[in-house]
Amino acid sequence: MTADSEGNGLSAGDDGPPRGADLARRALEEARARAAAQGKSVGKGMASPQRRQQRKPSRRRWSGPAADPRDPQPLGALAASLARRRGWNRHVAEGRVLGCWDEVVGAEIADHAAPTSLSDGILHVTAESTAWATQLRMVQAQILSKIARAVGDGVVTKLEIRGPSAPSWRHGARHVSGRGPRDTYG
Template sequence: MAAESEDAGGAPDGAGAVDGAPRGADLARRALEEARARAAAQGKSVGKGMASPQRRQQRRPSRRRWSGPAADPRDPQTLGTLAASLARRRGWNRHVAEGRVLGCWEEVVGDEIADHAAPSSLNDGVLHVTAESTAWATQLRMVQGQILAKIARAVGDGVVTKLEIRGPSAPSWRHGPRHVSGRGPRDTYG
């Protein structure tokens, strides 16, 4: 009985050729041989995939190389370096620079200015600065160009394009929902 099935199909049950057409593993083997022949005819290297012993020797050196005393990308990195590279990759550089202007104000503009003025907000390149007195607000308006240059050196060009400097605000005398419009107290805050 087994002999009859071999003779009828030309191969054992389920494999080989039926009526001269290859099937199963024979079909895959023939397709692979044809693909290798076409690749060899085009001048491509055949049989040098990832599992090839030649490829393995190229990928792994015979001796492991250590980083040594010089800096190496495999060495541990500082948090600041990693954060800077993450911000650069994600396109957050502008937001980080804006945060640096507000967060490191004393380092950016210097101790003297930072002692008498503080940034309140940064919107669309306009930095709002509040001075402790009207005299300091006037002084800062006069050196506005120098302050912008210091900010540009510290965080980069284009982060702050304009300064809006305000003096201290006088207390409001409006207590409650109703008020009388008019001159108000004149000789108290001059």
């Protein structure tokens, strides 16, 4: 390559200005020449044979037929390990009691009673009738053992079983104290 009178690096046979690839090639050659003049090693990039020998031997990129932590994991197992690492096990167990009530206690009990809240190990359950509330109080120990088997010991320590709430005859801010509407029934 020869420089013309303006010093733009055109060769004698070129018709126009240098293209991008030619400019990049020339800039790279100049940078290598400056680095060599300063005593720096030139051409020792990642692909050079010297760099390949310095690198650690790479691990194989496939996991093979045996189980490996790099294999795809079920979402439930990943969520359980995340909850365990972050200390959320108790909260997850409490959520399981409330969210999966029919699986935890069985379909028959779940059809007639529903959990309303769980705080400090006390599970509040509302039955659909007073008869069912009485029945659930009688089998309270069995219900607690079912819950312990499903979610672990200590999550629920006590059951508070209530019957349905009675209708309120007290409507509005102003009312007359007394027996209410019952005193007019005969």
